[in-house]
Amino acid sequence: MAKDFDPHRLDVRRFAEDGAELAASDSLQSFRRLAAETQQPGDAAPVQWRARGELLNPRHVHPEVWVHLEAETVLPLVCQRCLNPVDVPVNVDRSFRFVSDEATAAAEDDASEEDLLAVSRSFDLVELVEDELLMELPVAPRHEVCPEAVKMSAADPDFEAAEAEREHPFAVLGRLKTGK
Numbered sequence: 778m779a780k781d782f783d784p785h786r787l788d789v790r791r792f793a794e795d796g797a798e799l800a801a802s803d804s805l806q807s808f809r810r811l812a813a814e815t816q817q818p819g820d821a822a823p824v825q826w827r828a829r830g831e832l833l834n835p836r837h838v839h840p841e842v843w844v845h846l847e848a849e850t851v852l853p854l855v856c857q858r859c860l861n862p863v864d865v866p867v868n869v870d871r872s873f874r875f876v877s878d879e880a881t882a883a884a885e886d887d888a889s890e891e892d893l894l895a896v897s898r899s900f901d902l903v904e905l906v907e908d909e910l911l912m913e914l915p916v917a918p919r920h921e922v923c924p925e926a927v928k929m930s931a932a933d934p935d936f937e938a939a940e941a942e943r944e945h946p947f948a949v950l951g952r953l954k955t956g957k
């Protein structure tokens with residue numbers, strides 16, 4: 778299916794005319810700008826993405842050229858509250874209408890609800906995937922509930938009582954050290 782479409786040099790109009798689809802699972806490291814924002818991208822989940830072309834109003838003199846894009850991955854980031862690693866799922870689900878050139882895209886952009894791009898015979902779809910994922914990057918990534926740190930505020934009696942009920946902090950620490 779769609780072997781003749783190169784996601785890095787996509788003929789957008791033909792892609793839409795064919796109602797073609799492209800999908801891939803690319804390593805996070807292959808998205809260099811995105812990888813630069815993450816921790817150890819080499820161990821990260823791949824970026825799964827899928828694009829579908831569509832021609833709307835095909836009988837019209839100027840049919841509309843659309844590309845629908847979905848992408849998802851899990852980004853290894855640093856929690857801004859506890860500074861431990863946090864995996865943040867991100868996903869993109871957007872549709873783009875391609876117009877004849879950049880000037881038209883700029884002129885119509887304010888009046889259009891959809892995202893406009895200039896049509897091209899060698900459009901870099903993978904770069905668009907990266908652009909969109911970068912926009913989804915959280916400014917301050919956080920755990921919903923941060924993992925409990927081993928606290929040392931033993932002077933607090935409430936804290937001690939709570940710890941005694943559960944488990945001594947040094948027992949936890951010992952397990953962490955031995956890796957059990």
Ligand SMILES: [Zn+2]
Nearest residue numbers: 856859920923
């Ligand atoms: Zn956290």
